[in-house]
Amino acid sequence: MRYFYTFVMYLATPLIMLRLWIRGARYGNYHRRWPERFGLFQRPQFTGSLWVHAVSVGEVNAAEPLIKALRHDYPNAPLVVTTVTPTGSARVHQLFGDSVFHVYLPYDLPFAVHRFLKRVRPRLALIVETEIWPNLYFACRRRGIPLMIVNARLSERSMRGYRPLLSLVRPALRTVRQIAAQSRTDAARYRLLGADQAKVMVSGNLKFDMPVPDGAVDEGAALRAQWGARRPVWIAASTHEGEELAVLEAHLDVLRRLPDALLLIAPRHPERFKLVEHSARSLGFSVATRSVERVPGAHQVFVIDAMGELMPFYAAADLAFVGGSLVPIGGHNVLEPAALARPVLVGPHTFNFEEITLTLIREGGADRVEHVDQLGRHVLELLRDERRRTQMGCQARRVFDSERGAVARVMELINRVLGE
Structure with a gap:
């Protein structure tokens, strides 16, 4: 053979x-x-x-x-x-x-x-x-x-x-x-x-032993200070074709209730950076990018068009949606936001991180979004409930620490x- x-x-x-x-x-x-x-x-x-x-x-x-x-x-x-x-x-x-x-x-x-x-x-x-x-x-x-x-x-x-x-x-x-x-x-x-x-x-899993990069928390705090500590901010990380539009439409739902909300979106592959930026602009969002503006101001969407910079933005966000899970890619690393005590949202397709994701959900550190149309509702509920976000973040971090x-x-x- x-x-x-x-x-x-x-x-x-x-x-x-x-x-x-x-x-x-x-x-x-x-x-x-x-x-x-x-x-x-x-x-x-x-x-x-x-x-x-x-x-x-x-x-x-x-x-x-x-x-x-x-x-x-x-x-x-x-x-x-x-x-x-x-x-x-x-x-x-x-x-x-x-x-x-x-x-x-x-x-x-x-x-x-x-x-x-x-x-x-x-x-x-x-x-x-x-x-x-x-x-x-x-x-x-x-x-x-x-x-x-x-x-x-x-x-x-x-x-x-x-x-x-x-x-x-x-x-x-x-x-x-x-x-x-x-x-x-x-x-x-x-x-x-x-x-x-x-x-x-x-x-x-080796990923439980990954170090939080030096300065990531401080850099995240500095970012929040620039756009406002009380401003609602969520991140969609490692997104793929077929779910980025759903993320942008979810942000439209969020903006109807929280007009000052900010979406940070980080496409998984560099060839999609420009496509996502253009999609956001075509939907009428005011858009900034990491490569040009460096940090968002009064923008509604910030495209992280750079590799290896997720951790400070996780630290700066109120909650994280981890991509590759609304489409049958299998999901990506839910441990990075968990390490920073951030509540996690995932879609129905998480077979790449099956046991970790199920543990986070079971212990209350993550929620599953069963359908793309429900993403905006889940994000909005968490952004409006600081107490629940804090509880989920603490549970996510506890799971992360227990598995090292x-x-x-x-x-x-x-x-x-x-x-x-």
Whole structure:
């Protein structure tokens, strides 16, 4: 099955090249780095690296506390961080600068994987969340590189997608040294896919251990001072196509009752920044953007057209709607607003953060909006009820604090593997 899979990957190479060209046109200098996807990059002058793979922005954010722990415990070990997306790359550079070696993960073609591993020469491979690449996994085993899946997550949708490929996925998972799952549900799904039961354990979610960025609370307080401490403010974060219009229409509902209310909206993908700005203007809103006005004044909508700046705006808002949940994307990180004691709203589609979201809802730190038409009502009710917002925020923070410790558990596993 793996030989057939590899044959299909080679057949798809022209389409892969086309996709690289399209993405290069969309993201500035990406076209200059596409050879990295085939293992072509300047060989770094080190050996025995610790390699962390995080697909995109969300996984990089999740890996942040783990990478910092690796830097602390293994100060002499070179750190390699790979991503797949340009936004993930930008986030790596924003968080770690030149203290880590960043390169794009090669496509799962044998020659590309061989070049990559030959150049970075890792002594440990850490895959964050869900990335099962058979050729890469087997190449690590052949070279004696222990491979771990950390913060392992497997949604019901991903489970269904992998099931037809069990004869390919099961042998790949059998090469993995350890799977540290976010939850019992995730651990059970990995076992159903064929992972060795003895190698699967529940470590918790690394995102609970993420630090609140230095100055985020103070910066949020400064923002509130500029637009008025009593002004109603809500944020819609990591929004996608299909829900941004619903968010803007919800804000129209809010403005009918609270005419001085402010919406902060942060699209998930940079290519949507301008589209969302134009949509807001076409609906008659007065609009400001992070890239031009920097902070809103008497505007009704503020578009956060920048990456990696959500935390100060969460701190400045009265409540947070977390996107990717009104449409079947699966939702995004509800822990960031929870860490800042902000009440959370989510839509019906939260399978990417299933257990965390259910815990927040059960403990009173979050509410679910079952239909797009109900978003405005939920936002308005919370904006008009300061006592309930405070209670929800406290509960959200309590859930966040109670679940911490995943980094220490994962580091214990890493120390054991490296010790062997």
